[in-house]
Amino acid sequence: MSAVRMKVLATLAPLLLAGCVSTGELAKQTAPYEDASAGFQNVSAKTAYATGKRTAWAHTQEQTRQLASEVHAMVHKRTISADTAVQVALLNNKGLQASYAAIGIDAADVWQRMLPENPRVSIGIFGIGAPEVILFRALESMVTTNLLEAMTREKRVDIARTRFEQTQLKAVDDTLRLAADTRKAWIRAVSAFETVTYLQKGQIAADAASELAQRLGETGALPKAGQSREHAFYAELTGQLAEARLNAQLAKEELTRLMGLWGSEVDYYVPDALPQLPGKLKGARTRFAINPALSWNEHRTFDSTSLIIATCHNNSLHLRRNSHRHI
Helix, strand or coil: CHHHHHHHHHHHHHHHHHCCCCHHHHHHHHHHHHCCCCCHHHHHHHHHHHHCCCCCCCCCHHHHHHHHHHHHHHHCCCECCHHHHHHHHHHHCHHHHHHHHHHHHHHHHHHHHHCCCCCEEEEEEEECCCCCCCCEEEEEEEEECCHHHHHHHHHHHHHHHHHHHHHHHHHHHHHHHHHHHHHHHHHHHHHHHHHHHHHHHHHHHHHHHHHHHHHHHHHCCCCHHHHHHHHHHHHHHHHHHHHHHHHHHHHHHHHHHHHCCCHHHHCCECCCCCCCCCCCHHHHHHHHHCCCCCCHHHHHHHHHHHHHHHHHHHHHHHHHHHHHHHC
């Protein structure tokens, strides 16, 4: 029986020792995951290279108040540009903060998986007799540990590291997606307000034409059909203007949601006209294409953003031509 016990101990000894890691080696392994911002530096560096904007992860209420004060200074009663809107979204969007918090949760999970479970030591005295009679039969000591934990520790650490890296990549994707969506929302909002401006100008001209047609009809110089046409065009423009104003407010609300603004921060303005189209769009596309740090989704985002600007400009020119044609 003693030989069998020796064989069992020889088999289990490596597993017991595997759960014991030196303090220095364990500290070296867990050091990258002990920082409160573990993993966020990589996300911030990659997104800053792609967007040119700063990202921040607020851990405490003081950091949250600092970011809120910075955002308030950038948007309150100011006319914001597309770059400002993107920067505000990266600093203030709560969904993005949740993605960054998931990095910290997974970092803590990796740190916990790296810590081996300490073995338990117990000593038992088994005997018979009263306290005054010192008669003992056996003195037994035990060292117990979780064999399954010791056998699967390395695999579980590898799985936790993989999840940590996946969370980092997901945070990068969420950041780039938010930056692209915010820029496109800003373009749509500016385009909507520019449409309102053109329709207001067209309504003024149509109002003058309608009034002139009425006076010409009173003199008999313009038939009823011509008067009705001018009155109908004025009424049509009035309806289009009301719809454009509603679309402009909805577009601004979408931009506000992406930037994570509420309360007094929503008191901001967007320009009344879109910027001019870039003169060298082809060169810019080539520069993005040869940049290895940008993914296909970012290339597609850049092209779609340029397409939105071009489409909005075309719609504005078409609206102006139609207004002049009817007037």
